[in-house]
Amino acid sequence: EVQLVQSGAEVKEPGESLKISCRVSGYSFTSYWIGWVRQKPGKGLEWMGIIYPGDSETKYSPSFQGQVTISADQSISTAYLQWSSLKASDTAIYYCARGSGRVDYWGQGTLVTVSS
Amino acid sequence: QSVLTQPPSVSAAPGQKVTISCSGSSSNIGRNYVSWYQQLPGTAPKLLIFENDKRPSGIPDRFSGSKSGTSATLGITGLQTGDEADYYCGTWDSSTSVYVFGIGTKVTVL
Numbered sequence: 001e002v003q004l005v006q007s008g009a010e011v012k013e014p015g016e017s018l019k020i021s022c023r024v025s026g027y028s029f030t031s032y033w034i035g036w037v038r039q040k041p042g043k044g045l046e047w048m049g050i051i052y053p054g055d056s057e058t059k060y061s062p063s064f065q066g067q068v069t070i071s072a073d074q075s076i077s078t079a080y081l082q083w084s085s086l087k088a089s090d091t092a093i094y095y096c097a098r099g100s101g102r103v104d105y106w107g108q109g110t111l112v113t114v115s116s
Numbered sequence: 117q118s119v120l121t122q123p124p125s126v127s128a129a130p131g132q133k134v135t136i137s138c139s140g141s142s143s144n145i146g147r148n149y150v151s152w153y154q155q156l157p158g159t160a161p162k163l164l165i166f167e168n169d170k171r172p173s174g175i176p177d178r179f180s181g182s183k184s185g186t187s188a189t190l191g192i193t194g195l196q197t198g199d200e201a202d203y204y205c206g207t208w209d210s211s212t213s214v215y216v217f218g219i220g221t222k223v224t225v226l
Binding site for chain 2: 037044047050097101102103104105106107108
């Protein structure tokens with residue numbers, strides 16, 4: 001059974017750094033693109049970027065380029081999304097999801113709250 | 117502001133049919149497969165339709181998809197209260213190399 005299990009909710013202050021994770025199981029981690037999707041409170045889905053864990057090739061949406069870093073660790077079948085300096089506007093639920101042309105499996109989401 | 121246009125909401129009575137449109141351009145829907153996602157309240161999105169008209173295992177045939185030119189359509193027949201959710205279309209945009217989602221359509225069962 002394919003599963004994407006994300007790390008727990010985070011509460012951070014503006015300017016802090018953060019790295020959230022997405023551990024996958026049930027398929028070959030290195031054979032599928034895995035990406036991140038943002039959903040702000042009460043809003044729609046925004047595609048942030050994807051990584052191919054097999055060779056670490058990464059693509060970012062222009063809206064998120066330079067704002068976040070996507071990475072992956074093959075040894076533990078885990079993808080990451082990180083910020084070096086959070087802003088209040090980063091408050092959202094972040095989903096990891098498998099696939100590039102079609103997104104067929106989703107994590108449960110990680111709520112990130114940035115507030116002073 | 118999404119490059120894929122969807123109606124904000126649609127509604128119908130139980131047992132009726134609704135259709136949700138998704139309008140794009142030659143760089144996205146016009147040249148790439150379209151997927152549809154269902155997001156029930158408080159849950160993660162779920163793949164409903166892929167490659168324009170295919171259903172993943174476990175998705176009932178009450179859900180159907182089609183594509184023509186630069187537009188796609190999701191149909192839901194035999195509407196049930198459990199179908200109340202937000203529905204998003206999604207596809208790859210070849211000009212920007214970005215996956216794009218529609219703004220989402222809220223389905224209400226009257």
